[in-house]
Amino acid sequence: MDIQSPGKLIELLDRHAYLADEGLATAAFLALRMGRPLFLEGEAGVGKTELAKTLAALLRAPLIRLQCYEGLDAAQALYDWDFARQLLHLKAAEAAGVTDVGRLEGEIYDRRFLIARPLLKAIETQPSVLLVDEIDRADDEFEAFLLEVLSDFTISIPELGTIRAETPPVVVVTSNRTREVHDALKRRCLYHWLEHPGYDREVAILLRRLPRCTEALALQVARAAERMRQAGLVKPPGVAETLDWTEALLTLGAKELNPELAAATLGAALKYREDVVSVLGGGLLSHD
Amino acid sequence: MTDQDAPEDAGGLVATMTGFARTLRAAGVAADHDRTQSLLAALAHLDVTDRAAVYWAGRLTLCATPDDLPRYDRCFAAYFSGRRATLARTAVTSVTRHLAAREDPGGEEDGSEDATAAPATASRAEVLRHRDVARLTEAERAEVHRLLALLRDRRARRRSRRFESAHRGALDRRRTIREALRKGEVARLRRREHASRPRTVVLFVDVSGSMAPYAETLLRFAHALVMSEPRATRVYSVGTRLTPVTAELRHRDPGTALNEASKVIPDWSGGTRLGEELREYLTRFSARGAIVVIASDGWERGDPGLLAAQMARLSRQAYRIIWVNPHKGYEDYQPLTGGMRAALPYIDDLVAGHSLAAYEQLSERLAHA
Numbered sequence: 001m002d003i004q005s006p007g008k009l010i011e012l013l014d015r016h017a018y019l020a021d022e023g024l025a026t027a028a029f030l031a032l033r034m035g036r037p038l039f040l041e042g043e044a045g046v047g048k049t050e051l052a053k054t055l056a057a058l059l060r061a062p063l064i065r066l067q068c069y070e071g072l073d074a075a076q077a078l079y080d081w082d083f084a085r086q087l088l089h090l091k092a093a094e095a096a097g098v099t100d101v102g103r104l105e106g107e108i109y110d111r112r113f114l115i116a117r118p119l120l121k122a123i124e125t126q127p128s129v130l131l132v133d134e135i136d137r138a139d140d141e142f143e144a145f146l147l148e149v150l151s152d153f154t155i156s157i158p159e160l161g162t163i164r165a166e167t168p169p170v171v172v173v174t175s176n177r178t179r180e181v182h183d184a185l186k187r188r189c190l191y192h193w194l195e196h197p198g199y200d201r202e203v204a205i206l207l208r209r210l211p212r213c214t215e216a217l218a219l220q221v222a223r224a225a226e227r228m229r230q231a232g233l234v235k236p237p238g239v240a241e242t243l244d245w246t247e248a249l250l251t252l253g254a255k256e257l258n259p260e261l262a263a264a265t266l267g268a269a270l271k272y273r274e275d276v277v278s279v280l281g282g283g284l285l286s287h288d
Numbered sequence: 289m290t291d292q293d294a295p296e297d298a299g300g301l302v303a304t305m306t307g308f309a310r311t312l313r314a315a316g317v318a319a320d321h322d323r324t325q326s327l328l329a330a331l332a333h334l335d336v337t338d339r340a341a342v343y344w345a346g347r348l349t350l351c352a353t354p355d356d357l358p359r360y361d362r363c364f365a366a367y368f369s370g371r372r373a374t375l376a377r378t379a380v381t382s383v384t385r386h387l388a389a390r391e392d393p394g395g396e397e398d399g400s401e402d403a404t405a406a407p408a409t410a411s412r413a414e415v416l417r418h419r420d421v422a423r424l425t426e427a428e429r430a431e432v433h434r435l436l437a438l439l440r441d442r443r444a445r446r447r448s449r450r451f452e453s454a455h456r457g458a459l460d461r462r463r464t465i466r467e468a469l470r471k472g473e474v475a476r477l478r479r480r481e482h483a484s485r486p487r488t489v490v491l492f493v494d495v496s497g498s499m500a501p502y503a504e505t506l507l508r509f510a511h512a513l514v515m516s517e518p519r520a521t522r523v524y525s526v527g528t529r530l531t532p533v534t535a536e537l538r539h540r541d542p543g544t545a546l547n548e549a550s551k552v553i554p555d556w557s558g559g560t561r562l563g564e565e566l567r568e569y570l571t572r573f574s575a576r577g578a579i580v581v582i583a584s585d586g587w588e589r590g591d592p593g594l595l596a597a598q599m600a601r602l603s604r605q606a607y608r609i610i611w612v613n614p615h616k617g618y619e620d621y622q623p624l625t626g627g628m629r630a631a632l633p634y635i636d637d638l639v640a641g642h643s644l645a646a647y648e649q650l651s652e653r654l655a656h657a
Contacts, residue, residue, distance in 0.1 A: 026344040071449025083465040178574035
């Protein structure tokens with residue numbers, strides 16, 4: 001797909017109901033053009049993962065997701081051999097009276113016994129969008145390993161040889177910044193810090209994503225979200241949460257935000273009890 | 289691929305952009321050669337006459353943390369309006385000078401200028417060990433700092449989720465079968481166990497006015513911790529703002545490390561608003577499972593209620609909270625300041641931090657935390 005400018009990409013993303021600003025669009029545009037991974041950092045719920053999903057839809061490419069966690073290692077991220085099937089194959093060969101050891105060894109390290117984990121899958125699938133989600137949760141050994149894969153998009157498997165991506169996948173790496181990610185990895189990437197959207201953009205996002213939402217409700221929800229983000233809560237709501245909240249309000253048939261409806265649905269936006277208490281008690285939702 | 293592409297007729301553009309990167313470096317953004325090359329490669333795909341496009345190309349390639357962004361904005365505005373970002377540069381020099389003024393005149397090894405500080409006997413060293421660093425002569429302080437640099441912490445370890453092979457432990461199916469496939473039979477059972485890793489230490493060093501006599505020694509202690517466990521130590525200065533200084537403290541030489549850290553700390557000798565800063569920390573980062581060390585005298589200028597709430601949050605995340613208070617070293621000390629009182633219910637250990645011996649004890653405590 002030929003995308004000539006960041007402006008064009010904004011349009012295309014909009015068609016998939018993702019409203020990007022110029023910064024994010026330029027970041028994604030350059031990532032596509034330069035074949036570089038895009039490192040997206042920002043608080044939870046600002047739309048990092050959503051961007052990867054939308055890019056996949058837009059490029060008509062499968063989204064391959066690697067969710068990071070502590071202890072994640074190469075066998076879970078790259079590939080693994082299917083030992084059970086290999087053993088079965090050996091048993092079967094033995095039963096059939098095959099004794100040629102060299103031949104047997106060649107057979108059990110065949111591609112069909114290889115289980116592709118997300119990174120190998122992304123390199124083998126073209127085109128594809130690879131989402132490395134929440135890299136800050138993996139430990140630093142994994143970062144070094146990922147850096148290696150992302151540097152040349154090749155994976156060498158001792159028993160099988162080197163597998164190289166003809167066209168590198170589009171890579172989106174996200175971090176919630178619970179931990180500083182090593183600079184060597186960021187250096188490989190384009191770095192973008194994603195902020196919560198401003199009031200106007202949030203209204204636009206609500207209306208774009210939830211066609212049933214009235215303008216009055218969108219304005220009120222966006223205003224409330226803006227106040228909540230300034231109120232120093234434990235976990236201020238992200239766009240994902242305001243969307244959930246609005247959806248909850250719509251499910252109750254709300255046309256406008258009032259204290260009763262808000263109290264009934266606030267759990268969709270806020271995930272800590274002390275936040276709910278301080279928002280309801282602090283008058284953050286009263287009059288607009 | 290296109291990373292190597294340079295814009296055509298790029299002489300002027302290259303000079304302008306490398307100049308811009310240099311300005312950013314002077315303001316403390318790590319905009320090195322590689323990143324400048326990325327910027328040039330990015331510009332090849334964009335309309336370089338469009339100011340916004342140039343802004344974003346630079347921000348996406350030259351910046352690496354949210355802390356870089358305000359500096360980037362300042363430099364961009366200044367540089368591309370013709371006026372170089374001199375402001376940021378003067379700010380950096382002034383703090384460097386601030387620290388230089390308090391640096392030991394004799395430097396690292398040289399404590400001998402002072403004729404009275406003759407060869408230290410063992411007993412003298414022992415006395416020095418217990419004296420309050422705020423009351424030492426420059427030469428004595430240099431000696432303490434030298435000893436501090438030799439401190440190696442034997443950090444308590446925790447069980448990792450990651451496995452490593454071991455002689456005992458659960459059966460490692462993967463390795464056992466893999467070996468069996470290679471050799472044709474199960475020769476021996478392989479075992480694996482959870483690896484152990486050092487516990488992360490998150491250290492907050494109060495650099496406000498009332499802590500001024502201790503700030504440098506504390507940062508040197510922080511440097512020793514970073515040197516011992518570079519990947520498992522995170523250091524922040526607190527005062528009126530939260531500033532990460534771990535990267536700066538990774539320099540092997542303590543003097544250089546301290547100098548680098550002092551360049552990025554904007555709020556020497558101001559007040560303390562620990563509550564707000566801990567809130568910022570908890571919003572942006574996490575202290576899950578870490579040993580948190582807060583070095584402060586607890587002279588809180590902000591709202592003690594806020595501090596208490598943040599300490600409560602911190603204590604739910606952290607493995608242990610150790611509060612280092614220089615005044616704790618005195619027998620008649622009582623934690624009466626507003627900040628101390630607010631924090632006290634959430635602290636696991638309240639320890640002294642006024643002398644070399646106190647730091648050695650603190651290091652010991654990290655080993656047994």
